[in-house]
Amino acid sequence: xxxxxxxxxxxxxxxxxxxxxxxxxxxxxxxxxxxxxxxxxxxxxxxxxxxxxxxxxxxxxxxxxxxxxxxxxxxxxxxxxxxxxxxxxxxxxxxxxxxxxxxxxxxxxxxxxxxxxxxxxxxxxxxxxxxxxxxxxxxxxxxxxxxxxxxxxxxxxxxxxxxxxxxxxxxxxxxxxxxxxxxxxxxxxxxxxxxxxxxxxxxxxxxxxxxxxxxxxxxxxxxxxxxxxxxxxxxxxxxxxxxxxxxxxxxxxxxxxxxxxxxxxxxxxxxxxxxxxxxxxxxxxxxxxxxxxxxxxxxxxxxxxxxxxxxxxxxxxxxxxxxxxxxxxxxxxxxxxxxxxxxxxxxxxxxxxxxxxxxxxxxxxxxxxxxxxxxxxxxxxxxxxxxxxxxxxxxxxxxxxxxxxxxxxxxxxxxxxxxxxxxxxxxxxxxxxxxxxxxxxxxx
Amino acid sequence: xxxxxxxxxxxxxxxxxxxxxxxxxxxxxxxxxxxxxxxxxxxxxxxxxxxxxxxxxxxxxxxxxxxxxxxxxxxxxxxxxxxxxxxxxxxxxxxxxxxxxxxxxxxxxxxxxxxxxxxxxxxxxxxxxxxxxxxxxxxxxxxxxxxxxxxxxxxxxxxxxxxxxxxxxxxxxxxxxxxxxxxxxxxxxxxxxxxxxxxxxxxxxxxxxxxxxxxxxxxxxxx
Numbered sequence: 024x025x026x027x028x029x030x031x032x033x034x035x036x037x038x039x040x041x042x043x044x045x046x047x048x049x050x051x052x053x054x055x056x057x058x059x060x061x062x063x064x065x066x067x068x069x070x071x072x073x074x075x076x077x078x079x080x081x082x083x084x085x086x087x088x089x090x091x092x093x094x095x096x097x098x099x100x101x102x103x104x105x106x107x108x109x110x111x112x113x114x115x116x117x118x119x120x121x122x123x124x125x126x127x128x129x130x131x132x133x134x135x136x137x138x139x140x141x142x143x144x145x146x147x148x149x150x151x152x153x154x155x156x157x158x159x160x161x162x163x164x165x166x167x168x169x170x171x172x173x174x175x176x177x178x179x180x181x182x183x184x185x186x187x188x189x190x191x192x193x194x195x196x197x198x199x200x201x202x203x204x205x206x207x208x209x210x211x212x213x214x215x216x217x218x219x220x221x222x223x224x225x226x227x228x229x230x231x232x233x234x235x236x237x238x239x240x241x242x243x244x245x246x247x248x249x250x251x252x253x254x255x256x257x258x259x260x261x262x263x264x265x266x267x268x269x270x271x272x273x274x275x276x277x278x279x280x281x282x283x284x285x286x287x288x289x290x291x292x293x294x295x296x297x298x299x300x301x302x303x304x305x306x307x308x309x310x311x312x313x314x315x316x317x318x319x320x321x322x323x324x325x326x327x328x329x330x331x332x333x334x335x336x337x338x339x340x341x342x343x344x345x346x347x348x349x350x351x352x353x354x355x356x357x358x359x360x361x362x363x364x365x366x367x368x369x370x371x372x373x374x375x376x377x378x379x380x381x382x383x384x385x386x387x388x389x390x391x392x393x394x395x396x397x398x399x400x401x402x403x404x405x406x407x408x409x410x411x412x413x414x415x416x417x418x419x420x421x422x423x424x425x426x427x428x429x430x431x432x433x434x435x436x437x438x439x440x441x442x443x444x445x446x447x448x449x450x451x452x453x454x455x456x457x458x459x460x461x462x463x464x465x466x467x
Numbered sequence: 468x469x470x471x472x473x474x475x476x477x478x479x480x481x482x483x484x485x486x487x488x489x490x491x492x493x494x495x496x497x498x499x500x501x502x503x504x505x506x507x508x509x510x511x512x513x514x515x516x517x518x519x520x521x522x523x524x525x526x527x528x529x530x531x532x533x534x535x536x537x538x539x540x541x542x543x544x545x546x547x548x549x550x551x552x553x554x555x556x557x558x559x560x561x562x563x564x565x566x567x568x569x570x571x572x573x574x575x576x577x578x579x580x581x582x583x584x585x586x587x588x589x590x591x592x593x594x595x596x597x598x599x600x601x602x603x604x605x606x607x608x609x610x611x612x613x614x615x616x617x618x619x620x621x622x623x624x625x626x627x628x629x630x631x632x633x634x635x636x637x638x639x640x641x642x643x644x645x646x647x648x649x650x651x652x653x654x655x656x657x658x659x660x661x662x663x664x665x666x667x668x669x670x671x672x673x674x675x676x677x678x679x680x681x682x683x684x685x686x687x688x689x690x
Contacts, residue, residue, distance in 0.1 A: 288583040289576065289621035293548070296577035 028158075031141045032165060034198035035061070037315075038133050038191055039166045041308065043173040044180065045187045046126040053130045054170055058163035060134020065158050067135070068142035078417040081204040084139045088199050088207050091136065092266070095192045099266040102185045102273035120184045133191050138162065140198045143205055179304050186309045189270045193312035197319040201327070203404050208259055208323035209413035213427070215262070216255025216412060217394070223249045252411065256324075263320055267313045274305050323413075330401025330408065335365040335374055335390070340445035348377055349440040356385065356441065361402045363390055366448060373452035374399065375432060377441055378407075378421055385436055386422030387443055388429035391456045400429055430455050470495045470624060470656045471516055475525035478511050478679075485511040487679040488525060495623075498650065498657040500670035508679040509660040510628055516658060517626045518546045530623055547576050551617030551655070555629035557609045559601040565612045566597040569619050576620040587615040591645055607638030611645065618649055625650075627659040631666055643669045 042053040071080035138158070145154040182190075199205035223246065248254070279298045285291040336353070340346050346366060350356045361378040374390040374397070391397030395411035402408075406415040407429070414427040422431050432451060434443040471493040478486040486508040493499050501509045514520040515527060518534055521542075527534045530549055537545060559568050569584040588597055591611040601609050610630060617625060627646075631639040643666065650657055659670060667673045668687060675683040 287621055288580060289548075289619070292573060292577035292580055292583075299578065 027144055028141060030201050031137070031144055031198045032161070034194040035137045035141070035162055036165055036169060037194045038137055039169045040173050040176070041182065041187070041190045041194070042126075042130050042133060043169065044176070044308075045129075045182045045184070049123055049126040050170055050173070052123060053126055054166040056127045057130040057134040058159075058166045060131035061138035061141075061162040061166075062134075062159040063131070064135040064138025064140075065142040065155055068139050068146065069155050072146055078204070078419065081143065084136075084143060085199075085205050085207065085210075087136060087139070088196060088205060091188075091192045091195055092207065095188050095266040095270075098185070098188045099269035099273065103269050103276070105185075106273045106276040106278070129187065129191075133195070134162075136195050137198065140195065140202065140205060143199075143202055179301075180307055181301065181305055182308050183274065183305050185273055186270050186305060189267050189309045190312035190315065193267070193315035193319065197315050197322070200319040200322040203326065203328055203406060203408065203415055204417075206323045206326075206415075208263060208320050209415075211262060212252075212255040212259040213412040213414050214255075215258035216250075216252060219254045219258065220250050255412070260320065263316055264313065267309060267316055270309050271306055271313075274302065274309065277302060328403045330403045331360050332399075332401040333361075333363050335363040338364045338366050340366070340368070344445050346443050346445050346448065347440050348443075352440075361400065361407060363399075366445060368445065368449050371449050371453065373448045375448060375452075376400065376429070378402075378418070380418050380421060381405075382419070384422075385434070385441060387432045387434040387441060388422065389432060389448075389452055389456060391430065391452070392427045393425075393430055393455045394427055397456050470497070470530055471658075472528040473516075473525060476512075476515060476522050476527055477524040478508075478515060478520065479523045485679050486515070486522075489681050491674070491681070493656060493658065496650075496654050496656055497672060498659065498670040500667035500673040501658060501660045501676065502662070502664070502667050502673055503676035506678075507676040509676055511679070512676065513626050513628055513658060513660050517550045517552060517624070518542045519552075548620070549623050551620065551622035551625045553610070553613045553617050553625070553627045553630040555632040557601065557613050559609060559612060559616075561601050564598045564600055565593055565604065565615075568601070568612055569616050572616045572619050584615075584619060587619050588612070590649075591615045605638070606633050607635075607641055610634060610638070610642050614642070614645060614649070618653060618655075621653065621655075623655055625655045625657045627657065627661075629661055630659070631661070631663065639663075639666065 039054065039057055042057060043050045046053050068080060068084070071083060141158050141162070142155055145158060196207060200208055279295065279302070282291045282294045285294065333354075338346050338348065346364075348356065348362075348364065354362050356362060356377055357379050359379055359381075361376040363374065363376045366373050366375070375387060376390050377385060377387050379385050389397075390399040392409060395409055398410040400407040400409055400416075402418075406417050407421055408415050409427050412427060416428055421429060424431050430451060432443055432448055434441050436442075471491065473489055473491045475488040475490065476486065477484065477488050489512070501512060503509045511520070515522050515534075516529060518529070518537075522535065529545070532545060532549070534542065534545065560571060563571065565588055566581070566584055569587055570579040570581060573579045573584060585594075585597060588594060591614050593608060593611055593615065596604060596608060596612075601612070604612065610633075613630070625646075630646075631642055634642060646657065647669065649655075657670070659666065661667050671686065673685045673687060674681055675685075
């Protein structure tokens with residue numbers, strides 16, 4: 024557990040250092056309020072997990088992570104606008120960002136999210152409250168231990184208010200991306216991929232190309248690229264990195280102080296060089312946060328989580344056309360894990376799995392959804408994941424039709440095991456999966 | 468107010484004492500000529516005062532800054548911002564034009580400014596030689612590029628190590644007149660190491676070194 028918490032505490036340490044550097048006049052306040060926020064985040068997770076078992080608590084915090092990314096987008100766009108607009112008038116109360124309230128609010132907000140992520144990680148470790156309670160003093164101790172360390176960092180490494188959000192959000196996303204249920208990048212990739220898919224589809228419809236009568240097959244090969252996983256991945260990368268790039272651009276475009284009135288050339292150049300040097304050094308932390316964003320995307324793309332993904336067992340149908348899977352046989356169907364099977368009927372085949380959910384009821388589903396290429400599902404941390412689009416489906420909702428959920432199959436639970444109709448299984452696979460396979464493989 | 472204050476300033480290289488304890492005070496804006504035979508310690512004194520070398524003993528304050536207390540970085544900053552140096556051998560970068568040579572000094576000081584470098588070369592009478600490389604210039608012209616390079620960062624102290632040693636008498640007079648005009652405008656302090664009595668006579672005061680010892684001092688300048 025300690026090893027699992029390491030990246031989260033490293034992120035927390037990074038957040039504290041960033042806050043201390045951004046508000047040098049209020050360092051103890053930042054450490055104290057950041058720790059208080061951390062405690063509040065942990066408490067919120069404890070409460071929500073107990074009050075709303077399932078995916079809701081995770082959904083709320085995932086939404087908050089998404090909100091922080093949106094905030095970064097907003098700040099970066101405003102920053103670029105401010106640095107490129109000559110007659111930009113600072114809004115009233117522009118000095119608010121220098122006040123103690125702003126420093127405190129930033130510290131609390133960052134602390135809440137960091138604490139929530141840590142608590143979500145701990146929540147997988149067991150039902151006890153002790154790990155949650157230990158998190159808070161550990162985080163506070165770390166925050167206050169960093170005070171003298173931060174004072175030793177080079178003074179030239181400054182952080183402007185414009186750039187403050189970038190490293191904080193980067194570190195939060197890095198921390199959350201190691202948790203499947205809080206990760207943002209994978210769902211973002213999926214959304215982009217689905218958006219591209221739907222857009223192309225709607226475009227074809229609106230252009231009166233309902234089918235491929237006019238379009239030669241090789242052209243579908245190219246159009247098929249827009250339905251691929253790469254579109255989602257690269258699109259998400261653009262959404263992921265652009266705000267930090269905009270922050271860097273805004274810093275680079277920041278106006279230098281006017282030196283035209285200084286008569287002596289050397290002094291004028293010296294002032295200019297000093298201003299340029301300061302501006303260059305202000306880029307360092309946002310550049311580092313770009314690397315942290317990259318790390319978050321990498322963690323999401325190549326998670327260290329090991330999925331439970333058993334090799335499908337071959338099953339045969341009875342003469343009556345029924346597939347029977349015993350509850351206790353080579354495998355124990357009641358162990359809460361998904362168990363995959365492969366049924367072949369002549370040249371046709373269908374892959375499916377049986378799972379006993381948290382409610383204690385069985386569900387039988389195709390090892391594929393109605394949307395993606397049938398790469399199948401794995402199971403980890405209270406979810407199953409679609410290998411193709413990386414969508415997480417909470418175990419509670421496996422068995423419901425729609426979206427990226429595995430396609431449910433009708434079955435009967437009897438004393439001896441799970442009974443399902445072989446022909447219906449083959450037909451369901453053929454109807455819902457084979458069609459999408461053709462499209463995904465670019466071949467109409 | 469004295470620009471340079473030394474007390475017991477000494478520089479030894481192993482057993483050899485190149486500069487024996489010297490007490491020297493140079494007021495702000497003075498032109499001091501340093502004379503002596505080869506090996507008398509003239510260049511050693513100039514190197515110490517310019518922050519190019521560190522003394523073995525004694526105290527050395529230049530412009531109120533205690534050079535012994537400065538770190539290597541501090542000394543580099545001091546040289547960059549406080550001192551301009553003109554060498555006998557010019558030390559211009561051969562593959563850069565006159566203009567680029569001057570801009571190089573600006574670059575190491577702060578940021579290059581072509582218009583200002585151009586103006587500095589025009590001030591030393593080389594407005595028509597901006598694009599020429601050192602090899603395409605006469606000795607006197609090269610030395611004037613050196614002067615432009617030395618003054619471009621508005622130093623408070625200008626050091627000359629035999630700046631006219633390679634020049635004929637006509638070019639020597641031209642360079643010395645130029646230095647006198649610039650000093651009048653910029654008010655910098657000059658320390659000029661020379662073998663030449665005529666060149667030394669352009670200063671306000673001349674000191675004579677022999678075997679690292681200050682043996683004589685004259686106040687005979689014509690400027």
